[in-house]
Amino acid sequence: xxxxxxxxxxxxxxxxxxxxxxxxxxxxxxxxxxxxxxxxxxxxxxxxxxxxxxxxxxxxxxxxxxxxxxxxxxxxxxxxxxxxxxxxxxxxxxxxxxxxxxxxxxxxxxxxxxxxxxxxxxxxxxxxxxxxxxxxxxxxxxxxxxxxxxxxxxxxxxxxxxxxxxxxxxxxxxxxxxxxxxxxxxxxxxxxxxxxxxxxxxxxxxxxxxxxxxxxxxxxxxxxxxxxxxxxxxxxxxxxxxxxxxxxxxxxxxxxxxxxxxxxxxxxxxxxxxxxxxxxxxxxxxxxxxxxxxxxxxxxxxxxxxxxxxxxxxxxxxxxxxxxxxxxxxxxxxxxxxxxxxxxxxxxxxxxxxxxxxxxx
Ligand SMILES: *[C@@H]1O[C@H](CO)[C@@H](O)[C@H](O)[C@H]1NC(C)=O
Ligand SMILES: *[C@@H]1O[C@H](CO)[C@@H](O)[C@H](O)[C@H]1NC(C)=O
Ligand SMILES: *[C@@H]1O[C@H](CO)[C@@H](O)[C@H](O)[C@H]1NC(C)=O
Ligand SMILES: *[C@@H]1O[C@H](CO)[C@@H](O)[C@H](O)[C@H]1NC(C)=O
Ligand SMILES: *[C@@H]1O[C@H](CO)[C@@H](O)[C@H](O)[C@H]1NC(C)=O
Numbered sequence: 001x002x003x004x005x006x007x008x009x010x011x012x013x014x015x016x017x018x019x020x021x022x023x024x025x026x027x028x029x030x031x032x033x034x035x036x037x038x039x040x041x042x043x044x045x046x047x048x049x050x051x052x053x054x055x056x057x058x059x060x061x062x063x064x065x066x067x068x069x070x071x072x073x074x075x076x077x078x079x080x081x082x083x084x085x086x087x088x089x090x091x092x093x094x095x096x097x098x099x100x101x102x103x104x105x106x107x108x109x110x111x112x113x114x115x116x117x118x119x120x121x122x123x124x125x126x127x128x129x130x131x132x133x134x135x136x137x138x139x140x141x142x143x144x145x146x147x148x149x150x151x152x153x154x155x156x157x158x159x160x161x162x163x164x165x166x167x168x169x170x171x172x173x174x175x176x177x178x179x180x181x182x183x184x185x186x187x188x189x190x191x192x193x194x195x196x197x198x199x200x201x202x203x204x205x206x207x208x209x210x211x212x213x214x215x216x217x218x219x220x221x222x223x224x225x226x227x228x229x230x231x232x233x234x235x236x237x238x239x240x241x242x243x244x245x246x247x248x249x250x251x252x253x254x255x256x257x258x259x260x261x262x263x264x265x266x267x268x269x270x271x272x273x274x275x276x277x278x279x280x281x282x283x284x285x286x287x288x289x290x291x292x293x294x295x296x297x298x299x300x301x302x303x304x305x306x307x308x309x310x311x312x313x314x315x316x317x318x319x320x321x322x323x324x325x326x327x328x329x330x331x332x333x334x335x336x337x338x339x340x341x342x343x344x345x346x347x348x349x350x351x352x353x354x355x356x357x358x359x360x361x
Contacts, residue, residue: 052098054139056090059083059105061132066121067112074108082108122236126205127182130172133202136231137168137195144223145193164270165192165333170341171199174268177325177343178294180204182240184265187211187257189249189282194221196268198228201240209264211245211257218246250281262288272298272334283316286346295344298332300324302344313354320344 063072063083075082082104089097112118128136180186182205188197191210194217201208212218221244232239245257252258261267267289271279283301295301302317312318322344329338 052090054142055102056086057135058139059086059102061135062109065125065129065132066118068121071112071117071121075105119236125237127203128235128237130168130203132235133199134168136202136235136237137198137228140198140224140227140231141195144227145220164272166196166270167331167333168195168199170327170331171196172203173327174266174296175200175203178266178296180206180266182206185209185260185263186266186268187261187264188268188270189261190270191221191244192217194224194244197221197242197244198224201242202228202232202237205238205240207241209243209245209257209260211247211249211255213246213248215246218244250278250285252285258285261285263290264293267293267295269295269297271301272332274299286316286320289346291346291348293346295320295342295346297342297344298339300342300344308350308354310354310358313351313358318351319346319348321347321350 060083063075067075077083078087082101085097085101086105088094089101109118174180180200184204184206186197186200186204186206187209188194188200189211191197191212192214194210194212197208197210200206210221212221225242225244228242229239245255247255247257249255249257249261269282271282274282279299279301286295286301289295300322302320302322306312306317308318322342325341325343327339327341329336332339
């Protein structure tokens with residue numbers, strides 16, 4: 001299964017305190033919590049799981065997203081009542097006080113749940129906001145991948161096998177730029193551990209696919225998907241239709257993803273470190289894409305000097321209309337600097353004048 005044994009033992013599900021009942025699902029802690037120990041700083045280490053903070057943040061998300069103002073009033077707010085107690089005892093690292101506040105919170109939530117009010121509110125939410133999505137995906141990641149991240153770093157630097165991550169806020173921008181909705185089909189070619197695929201599915205409810213050639217990240221993607229489905233259900237949210245495949249996206253005969261690709265509305269290709277052959281072969285496949293498909297990439301598939309003429313009519317570069325955008329610093333895992341990304345839209349109408357000229361001769 002990869003990962004090291006020691007880490008696994010340490011993170012075994014030791015439960016049972018404080019169990020937090022919400023919708024259909026309980027929060028089980030992944031490791032024993034010493035609430036009085038100084039170990040729950042959020043800043044300490046992003047890959048380390050912090051159960052107290054998880055519960056704390058979850059309580060505030062429930063409060064913000066699932067309750068009406070009248071229902072919120074029963075829990076107080078940042079300055080008084082149960083919500084104030086949660087913050088106060090967490091900040092003071094007072095275990096019993098925090099646990100008591102969680103109990104009080106649960107009492108109110110259980111009551112609202114029992115009379116169907118929360119489920120009614122959840123229906124209005126439809127898809128989670130970007131922020132809530134980040135929280136849920138953090139829950140998913142910390143339970144499936146975080147403590148075994150070392151196994152993922154065994155890649156060959158600067159090859160087709162580089163494992164690179166794109167920041168959730170940049171993915172959020174991709175969603176807006178390419179207009180992904182619940183009716184869209186999205187696909188990530190080289191999806192790694194599947195974060196982008198899950199984020200897009202969560203935020204939009206669309207069909208979302210990922211294919212990954214490396215075995216270990218793909219295994220994690222599938223694990224994340226399982227946890228994601230459970231979590232989304234617990235939050236009463238639709239999962240979208242999500243699939244991961246282990247395979248080579250260039251191997252069109254051996255994977256059913258090729259068919260899916262030809263009906264995709266949006267493709268993501270993190271081709272930052274692709275070699276020339278992979279880049280070229282993939283570009284040839286774009287000739288089979290449907291009209292209007294948008295391809296998001298980290299390097300352009302069309303050289304700036306490319307010109308459409310009778311000699312280049314059959315090349316994939318000629319059917320792509322490219323727009324260039326800038327991403328801010330810290331948006332991608334392989335560099336701290338800002339950089340450019342590209343959205344190419346399949347547009348064959350631009351070839352028509354050239355074909356007309358050809359046939360009118
Ligand atoms: C806040 O915590 C204190 C100490 O546990 C408790 O006495 C008080 O009732 C709590 N307030 C609310 C609104 O639950
Ligand atoms: C996104 O969709 C809306 C409504 O369908 C449309 O008005 C808008 O032009 C689209 N934007 C892009 C970038 O395609
Ligand atoms: C990728 O391939 C296309 C098509 O062969 C080519 O036009 C483009 O310059 C290549 N891009 C890079 C970054 O190698
Ligand atoms: C992603 O971006 C957000 C906001 O732009 C930033 O707070 C966060 O630190 C970034 N994450 C990484 C891993 O760079
Ligand atoms: C990014 O910045 C951090 C701290 O500022 C540094 O530790 C890290 O090595 C940098 N990473 C890259 C890829 O430059």
